[in-house]
Amino acid sequence: MDINIKSIKINKDKIDEISLRNCLYWVDENITWELLEGDLKWEVLLSGSVDLVEKETKLFNININDNILRFNLSRGSHSTREQIIKNALLKLAKND
Amino acid sequence: MINYTHLPFNFKGLQDDKYLVSNLAGQHQHLSKLDFDNLTHAKYNQIEQKSLNSLESKHFIAPKNEAKMRESIIASKLALRIQNSLKRPTLFMVVPTLRCDHDCHYCQVSRVTENKKGYDLEEKHIAGILDHIEFLADKHIKIEFQGGEPLLNFNFIRNFFDTAKIKLKGKHIEFVIATALGPINNEMLEWIELNNIHLSVSFDGPEHIHSNNRPSKKFNSYENTVDNIRLIKKHFKGIDVSLLSTITKQSLQHPKQIVDSYLELGTKNLFIRPLSPYGFATDTWGTLGYSANEFMNFYKELIAYIQELPQDIIEHSALFHLNRIFSQATSYVDLKSPAGIVFGAMCFDYNGNIFGSDESRMLWTSTKADELIIGHISDEPKNTYTKPNLIALLRDTFVEVNPGCNDCVYSQFCGADPVHHLATQGDLIGHKARSFFCQIETQMFDFIFNEYYLNNQMRKMFDGWLSNGS
Amino acid sequence: MGGYQMDLERTNDLRFESTNAPDGLYVVSKSSEYEPHAEFLLPSIYPEKTTIKDAFEINCKEFNETFTKGDIISVSNNRKKILGVLSNNAKQNTLLVTERCDNLCSFCSQPPNNNPDTHLYINAAYSIINFNTESVIGITGGEPLLDKEKFLTFLDILNKADNTTPLHILTNGRSFSDLDFCNEVVKKASNRDILWGIPLHGHNHELHDKCVSMPGAFVETMQGLMNLSYAGQKIELRTVVTKDNYKNLKNISELANSSFPYIFTHAIMNLEPKGWAKRNFNELYISVVKQMPYISDCVKNNNLKSLKSMLFNYPLCQTPFDLRDHYYKSISDWKNYYPAFCNKCKVKNDCGGFFASSVGDYLNVIKVEVEV
Numbered sequence: 001m002d003i004n005i006k007s008i009k010i011n012k013d014k015i016d017e018i019s020l021r022n023c024l025y026w027v028d029e030n031i032t033w034e035l036l037e038g039d040l041k042w043e044v045l046l047s048g049s050v051d052l053v054e055k056e057t058k059l060f061n062i063n064i065n066d067n068i069l070r071f072n073l074s075r076g077s078h079s080t081r082e083q084i085i086k087n088a089l090l091k092l093a094k095n096d
Numbered sequence: 097m098i099n100y101t102h103l104p105f106n107f108k109g110l111q112d113d114k115y116l117v118s119n120l121a122g123q124h125q126h127l128s129k130l131d132f133d134n135l136t137h138a139k140y141n142q143i144e145q146k147s148l149n150s151l152e153s154k155h156f157i158a159p160k161n162e163a164k165m166r167e168s169i170i171a172s173k174l175a176l177r178i179q180n181s182l183k184r185p186t187l188f189m190v191v192p193t194l195r196c197d198h199d200c201h202y203c204q205v206s207r208v209t210e211n212k213k214g215y216d217l218e219e220k221h222i223a224g225i226l227d228h229i230e231f232l233a234d235k236h237i238k239i240e241f242q243g244g245e246p247l248l249n250f251n252f253i254r255n256f257f258d259t260a261k262i263k264l265k266g267k268h269i270e271f272v273i274a275t276a277l278g279p280i281n282n283e284m285l286e287w288i289e290l291n292n293i294h295l296s297v298s299f300d301g302p303e304h305i306h307s308n309n310r311p312s313k314k315f316n317s318y319e320n321t322v323d324n325i326r327l328i329k330k331h332f333k334g335i336d337v338s339l340l341s342t343i344t345k346q347s348l349q350h351p352k353q354i355v356d357s358y359l360e361l362g363t364k365n366l367f368i369r370p371l372s373p374y375g376f377a378t379d380t381w382g383t384l385g386y387s388a389n390e391f392m393n394f395y396k397e398l399i400a401y402i403q404e405l406p407q408d409i410i411e412h413s414a415l416f417h418l419n420r421i422f423s424q425a426t427s428y429v430d431l432k433s434p435a436g437i438v439f440g441a442m443c444f445d446y447n448g449n450i451f452g453s454d455e456s457r458m459l460w461t462s463t464k465a466d467e468l469i470i471g472h473i474s475d476e477p478k479n480t481y482t483k484p485n486l487i488a489l490l491r492d493t494f495v496e497v498n499p500g501c502n503d504c505v506y507s508q509f510c511g512a513d514p515v516h517h518l519a520t521q522g523d524l525i526g527h528k529a530r531s532f533f534c535q536i537e538t539q540m541f542d543f544i545f546n547e548y549y550l551n552n553q554m555r556k557m558f559d560g561w562l563s564n565g566s
Numbered sequence: 567m568g569g570y571q572m573d574l575e576r577t578n579d580l581r582f583e584s585t586n587a588p589d590g591l592y593v594v595s596k597s598s599e600y601e602p603h604a605e606f607l608l609p610s611i612y613p614e615k616t617t618i619k620d621a622f623e624i625n626c627k628e629f630n631e632t633f634t635k636g637d638i639i640s641v642s643n644n645r646k647k648i649l650g651v652l653s654n655n656a657k658q659n660t661l662l663v664t665e666r667c668d669n670l671c672s673f674c675s676q677p678p679n680n681n682p683d684t685h686l687y688i689n690a691a692y693s694i695i696n697f698n699t700e701s702v703i704g705i706t707g708g709e710p711l712l713d714k715e716k717f718l719t720f721l722d723i724l725n726k727a728d729n730t731t732p733l734h735i736l737t738n739g740r741s742f743s744d745l746d747f748c749n750e751v752v753k754k755a756s757n758r759d760i761l762w763g764i765p766l767h768g769h770n771h772e773l774h775d776k777c778v779s780m781p782g783a784f785v786e787t788m789q790g791l792m793n794l795s796y797a798g799q800k801i802e803l804r805t806v807v808t809k810d811n812y813k814n815l816k817n818i819s820e821l822a823n824s825s826f827p828y829i830f831t832h833a834i835m836n837l838e839p840k841g842w843a844k845r846n847f848n849e850l851y852i853s854v855v856k857q858m859p860y861i862s863d864c865v866k867n868n869n870l871k872s873l874k875s876m877l878f879n880y881p882l883c884q885t886p887f888d889l890r891d892h893y894y895k896s897i898s899d900w901k902n903y904y905p906a907f908c909n910k911c912k913v914k915n916d917c918g919g920f921f922a923s924s925v926g927d928y929l930n931v932i933k934v935e936v937e938v
Contacts, residue, residue, distance in 0.1 A: 022503070025499065025500065025527075025528075025529055026529045027529070028529075029529070029530055062109070066107075066109075069107075069136055070503060072136075073102070073104075073105075073136060074104070076101075076102065076138060077101070077102055077103060077104050079103075079104070079163075079167055080104060081104040081120065081496070081502075083167075084104060084120055084167055084170055084171050084174065085120070085171075085174065085496050085497065087167070087168070087171035087175075088120070088171040088172070088174035088175040088178065089175070089178075091171060091172060091175040092175045092178060092179060095175070095179070098770075098772060121824045121825075122824075123820075123823075123824050149769060149770075149814060149817045150817060150820060152769060152770050152817075153769040153770075153817040153818070153820035153821040153824060154820055154821075154824045155824050155825070159770070159771065162771065162785060165785060165788065165789065168792075169788070169792060169824070169825045172792065172796060172827075173824065173825065173827075176796075176827050422870045422871060423870075423871050423872070559866070559870070562869075562870050563866075563869045563870070
């Protein structure tokens with residue numbers, strides 16, 4: 001089986017580590033990944049069969065962009081999901 | 097011009113460059129890429145007017161001075177959804193016997209042969225079971241007899257029914273027997289019809305699928321099922337029979353034939369159930385099982401076929417997903433958050449064990465993991481439902497905070513399946529990227545949302561199903 | 567059940583010839599009964615001679631054609647008139663408790679004023695107690711909950727008399743944004759069935775506040791609806807369809823579904839040319855033909871969520887067949903009117919017809935639609 005390794009570099013100011021690991025969460029279990037931290041950039045190495053690496057790289061990039069968007073949205077939002085969930089649970093607790 | 101801000105939402109890119117957004121109020125909106133980009137880049141007033149109005153009505157955006165009020169509204173709506181998921185259980189399963197007259201390949205309960213002794217639920221337990229039900233239940237409940245083949249212990253069913261009628265007098269009970277119809281006779285059918293009992297019968301499709309999936313040493317199982325269904329439809333019209341089809345690898349090539357076989361039986365209600373990949377030995381799954389992609393290819397073809405046909409056929413798996421989308425209904429205990437295990441259903445096994453779902457009963461059969469047992473029928477109800485493992489079931493099945501679920505656009509419509517993840521991965525939450533359950537549900541919701549918003553004919557069909565009630 | 571906004575121009579007011587009854591409210595009785603006086607009882611009045619000592623009698627020619635035993639009537643000696651207040655002969659009974667209001671809806675059919683209203687609340691309570699029915703009575707205004715004290719007193723009087731008459735109360739809901747007041751009302755309302763009819767004319771503050779001509783109304787109404795619906799009260803959402811909001815009906819439905827746990831019904835109402843609606847008719851009225859596609863969208867959306875829709879004040883001929891399940895023959899018998907071209911119509915008996923007040927200029931507008 002041919003093994004391919006793809007390297008994806010992302011600027012550290014674009015995405016934080018948690019969001020990055022969130023993307024790694026979704027990588028196919030037949031891919032081996034490695035996360036390297038540089039001064040200015042993250043580097044993600046994905047290795048596996050040629051077709052799978054191709055496919056997973058595409059998906060990974062989509063996930064990165066989605067997570068960057070999520071991060072920006074949560075900053076621009078009036079309040080966070082966590083606050084709303086907390087309020088919901090407080091209302092529930094009061095009710096009973 | 098109104099000064100808008102946005103409120104928290106989840107999103108996903110769908111087919112044809114469209115986007116779906118959803119929020120904790122349980123609402124969703126299908127958007128063009130342009131509108132989505134305008135939304136996410138705070139260019140609210142550039143959003144197309146109709147979409148803008150919709151987004152505002154659904155609390156995706158709000159005038160800045162209303163943001164706080166709308167957040168309170170969303171929190172209340174979320175609290176309501178959670179509260180609805182925490183109502184008292186409505187489904188009570190009772191297993192009169194583990195004896196069976198079939199050898200279904202996908203059986204997950206370690207059934208035993210028809211005449212084996214020691215595998216019946218003793219009638220002395222009827223009072224205890226009813227005590228537990230009375231303690232747990234509200235006014236409207238469903239009591240479902242499962243097995244093995246429940247009719248092999250018909251006397252138990254009859255006695256249980258008679259006693260329940262007295263002991264649970266104030267409650268509104270729907271009785272169901274899940275049966276393969278092997279032992280059925282006129283006497284049973286008359287009693288079933290007289291007492292308004294429903295039947296739930298597995299019908300996997302044409303003979304080469306049904307008999308293959310569900311063989312029996314006693315008879316040709318396809319003929320047995322079909323002949324008995326026809327008999328009931330002809331001579332016992334008062335009996336409501338619902339059919340369901342469990343999908344195995346053998347079924348995957350034949351979506352249209354499965355639909356046709358249902359139409360031939362004179363029924364317009366289908367219920368397609370995928371297999372769960374646990375409780376089987378690995379090689380058995382290899383013979384029977386499939387990937388989520390393979391299942392969805394089959395399922396899409398089946399739905400497309402139904403839509404083309406002139407008859408008004410309803411596929412109920414799609415319908416309960418639609419109900420989850422449009423009203424976050426909690427009537428289907430297998431797709432809700434917090435999970436339906438214990439909080440939606442309860443199962444009283446032939447040996448007296450109490451489980452929180454049929455799946456946990458099955459899983460216990462193969463693993464003997466005692467943490468799945470809630471208690472025993474002979475225990476006092478008021479001491480039974482306080483164990484710490486129940487707290488875990490509640491704590492670990494909130495999609496809003498589970499990794500893998502919290503950012504998912506479908507989270508408010510989907511649910512938690514803790515037993516599935518316990519079985520396949522060893523913990524109640526599971527790693528969703530490796531989860532067959534998540535793959536199937538994600539693809540189901542992808543399919544339904546894409547079809548609903550991009551295919552007018554399909555949308556019409558779905559709306560028709562929703563309007564007729566479920 | 568009825569209870570859409572009714573006016574007080576009752577055709578059931580009669581001139582009387584003579585009476586020994588002073589001005590006030592009375593229960594209509596027949597001679598054979600003797601009604602004792604107790605704390606909340608209204609005095610009886612008899613339309614014929616009786617042998618009861620000190621009985622109030624009234625001499626009125628058409629009395630028995632209009633009123634029956636148990637009805638509540640009001641006697642006005644200087645106008646020599648009997649006014650029907652609550653009647654067993656009426657298809658719907660509604661009581662006006664105030665003419666004051668804190669909204670100024672451009673289509674208001676009962677324009678507000680500052681006339682004193684304390685006696686109206688008290689009279690309404692006594693009338694309900696003495697009428698003693700299990701049929702729904704409508705409570706309307708003005709804004710019945712504008713004066714919170716007076717409304718709570720109204721409920722207190724009813725409760726003290728052990729009355730359990732179901733009520734259909736029309737209110738803009740703004741008072742319920744006060745959570746304490748809301749909880750108090752819910753407590754005092756617990757022994758009867760109440761349907762709260764609360765209007766929502768827009769899906770956002772811009773539209774709703776424009777319709778009710780009151781900035782800030784939307785937020786208060788939404789807050790009120792929140793408090794009331796989560797308290798488990800039965801709510802009828804009402805939307806009057808005008809040029810301003812007809813394109814946003816579905817969005818109002820979406821807003822309700824996104825915000826409240828359960829709404830009992832959604833009443834979609836065609837404009838009644840009365841009061842300010844009559845004055846502003848040309849600015850407000852949008853033809854039924856133009857409304858229907860948007861009503862259809864709204865109703866279909868309501869159906870998806872099992873929210874019951876009801877169409878009020880629409881001619882049947884303009885209502886598409888797939889919406890006819892939601893059609894309600896709502897114009898009461900003494901307000902409706904069938905133009906000549908309706909006489910050939912096969913479904914005339916199922917149709918509410920048109921408002922009598924639409925005779926004249928407005929009917930011409932409507933007549934054109936029907937012929938099409």
